Amino acid sequence: MSKPIRLTNAHQSITFSRRMLLLSGAEAAVGAMLIGRMGWLAIAQNEKYALLSESNRVQLIPVPPRRGWIIDRNGKPIAINKASFRVDIIPQQMVKGTDLVSEVAKLIDLPPDEVDRINRELAVSRGFQPVSVADNIPYEQYAAITVRLPELPGIAASRGFTRFYPGGSTVGQLIGYVGAASADEYEKENKNPLLLIPGVKIGKEGLEKTLEPVLRGQPGGQRVEVTARGKLVKELDPKPDRSGNTVQLTIDSDLHQYVARRIGDQSAAAVVIDVTNGDILAMPSMPSFDPNNFSDGISNNEWKMLSQDDHLPLVDKALESLYPSGSTIKPSMAMALLNAGVDRSQRVDCTGAFQLGNHTFHCDKRHGPVDMDTAVVHSCDVYFYSMCLRVGAEKLSPMVRSMGFGEKFDLPFDNQRFGTIPDPEWMERKYHRKWQGYDTVNMSIGQGMVLINPLQLAVMASRLATGKRVVPRLLKNKPVVPQTQLAVDEDHLNFIRKAMWGVVDHGTAAAAKLPLDGIQMAGKTGTAQTHNLSAGERGDYTSATWKLRDHSLFMAFVPFDNPRYAAATIVEHGGFGAAVAAPLIRDTITYLYDKQKALAALDTFEQSIGGTPDARLARKTAAWRAANGLPPIQPKQA
């Protein structure tokens, strides 16, 4: 490209000097760049890197906080922490590898799948972070490990805490349970290192789960200097932990356990409310699981047994199950009728059946001519069919709702369901069809689209008792919701209370009179159809399959003339409300006023069904395991 020049030594020398200059310049530039870069790292970004270096150097071994207690309204423990013994492996102190694991497994009878889990966790663990070997072991095994500690380098036996529920299965549905965090929960908490510590349990269900932020507390920590390979270099000053806060419930744990036991072998939920402030005094749902077993991690087998049970021990029936209200809706319906101007003395002739179009609606018997009082006391359906049709659904639903049915309550539970009180507008929205006369007829006796939960039933009893908007409360530190007056006539209310007193005094629940002097109960029975049984089958429940039987409901308040407590129960497939539900509430109320008498009644009752709930659950588990070819569970620590 360049034309041929005769290059000489002189040329070459000039070229060399020029290029040397360039090279020196380039070298100097690189040097300057390096110094500039270092200055940038060490001055401009010093803060950032100093922080990173510090977080490299100092690691926090979290010390789990003690979980807060759950206590009842009188300070009695419902969920507490019990000292327990546990064994961990500190990987960096291990000398023997998997031999150590098998040696320990022999000492404390670990099943092979647990040994696999430990080996798996050891393979991925960081040196100073302990791997859990066994939790909540009996003292003998703990002692067996401790005496051999010198021969087992890497093994740490320690005292820890496990959750303990003195109420056992009676509080299962109310309190829920705790367990080790799952991978999902760990991710959800942004990989909170606390959740990885062996023995740390978090709330999984019920109050334990919803109150987790209050109960957990602040983890402390041993601040340590560790090498990149996880070797501990030295311990720095620790950061103290803060225990979780105690949560006080409005529950009266004695009463709660009494009711739970009194439910017996039925599948039922019951609620007792202090009508003066809405405090929920008891809210058992039975049968239930024993949360003490869950906190050690429940076995697949036990889970299977519980989930296959048709009495639904894994469901909180007080809040999560919905039922037709049956006749328990009638006092509220009567209030609506009175409000709409119906004359309470006007009679309807009950012939035992009611014709609407080409369909016949039945009454459970022929009541003859009935006025409103009789219709409530003897639970005459025909009266309500005809009166409600006359008034119309638009005037009924608002009153029923104001009494608590279909209402949402702010309680610390995840899976509450609130049911439905239908009306024409709702029907249009939900089913895109016009409200029909038979819808009113169905609703008038709490069937059809009407769905409620047991808590709402108890709230209805409270509101009928007080004429005020009683709002249930479970946490003692939550302020009592001021009770506003309901938009009802005091005279109407007195009439209804009198009628409800009549139900227990000489009506459908006459067999459930309180065995107490001077205290009288007012209530209303309910029988909610689940299937269309023939009248014959309905009369003779032994012939109908359990699953097909009607639900048995009862709500009540006491004392009738100056209400203090309201109570309600729904017994799944219990049959007539008067037969099962009313006696259950009778005994519950009795317990509130005369414990001796109530406990005596419970004793007789439990003997007839085979012991306390925990004893029955244990027997049931054993029988189920035997039937499924599984070995019996070894008894846990005494």
Added chain:
Amino acid sequence: MITSAIIPKPLARLPWRLIFLVAGIAAFGLIVLYSAAGGSIHPWAIKQALVFLVFLVIAVAMSWMSESTIKSIAFPLYGVTLIMLLGVEVLGFVSKGAQRWLDLGPLRLQPSEFMKPAIVLTLARFYELVPPAEIRKWRAIWPALLLLGVPAVLILVQPDLGTCIMVMLCGVTVMFLAGLPWWLFAAPAAAVGVAAPIVYGMMHGYQRKRIDVFLNPESDPQGAGYHIAQSKIAIGSGGIWGKGFLHGSQSHLQYLPEGHTDFVFATMAEEWGLVGGVLLILAFAGVIRWGMRVSASARTRFGQLAAAGLSATIFFYVSINLMMVMGLAPVVGVPLPLVSFGGSAVMTVMLCLGLLMALERQQRTGSSNLA
């Protein structure tokens, strides 16, 4: 040079400023190695001190070599080194594994190290032989490309990317100074500039990831970017004055990998801060400048080219290593000479310095054969 009646003449004639500078760097390196071992002269500082002293003596001894001797050994040295490189390849092939070492009984030789000064001397000698009029001709280019290309490929397949790059850069520097046409250097540089994005586009996912990690080490701090990320943390957390001698947590807690070899600068910077780093860089700059001066004042073309090439070797050593630890270049495994633990880098640099001292002595004594 020191002029004193007390010191014997041969000693007084040594380039003492350079020797002090080099000894200063090495001594600082020993202090850093002492700290990197957790405050112990074992296992690194003591060994390194011995190696340094041995090679310092060898370098000083070499300074009595005449330029003609150096010239005469240039081609044979290159030839022997090339044969040893081939030998390493054959051994590696036989033992079915990558190999960089040649085991000669008690001696373990890494031929690629010798190739750095050897390529400089050979190319300097070659261009001395090329008449000025021929310098832009093809026949002044292809033999040099061959002389450079063969060992570079042999080292690359060892595989030793760092040394390969160093040998290439040393050779290219000599060729550049020899006066080869501009386009020969500009064109490949431009080609790389154009091709890089295209090649990046054609790369596989994992290859691309490596590039990404180099460009942004924080994107994968636990994986491929770990070295660079931790090194930057060490340097950045040192601040201006450093965390103090023996107080570098990054190196002492082993977060900094290779804290006594390739990443020794980060170990140093963490404890001695920006001040230590700048002093060390300036000390190296002093050594390189001394070498460049030897080149500038050389009276022979061989002396010019050899001295410039040898000081460029030291320059590339230092700058590639520092760019690497500061996150400006990918991790290619080039140690920081005289500071990083390991004999071969000390050996190479001291050989270069020995040759430079020899060339410098020629200038002063005027015994060069100016033809």
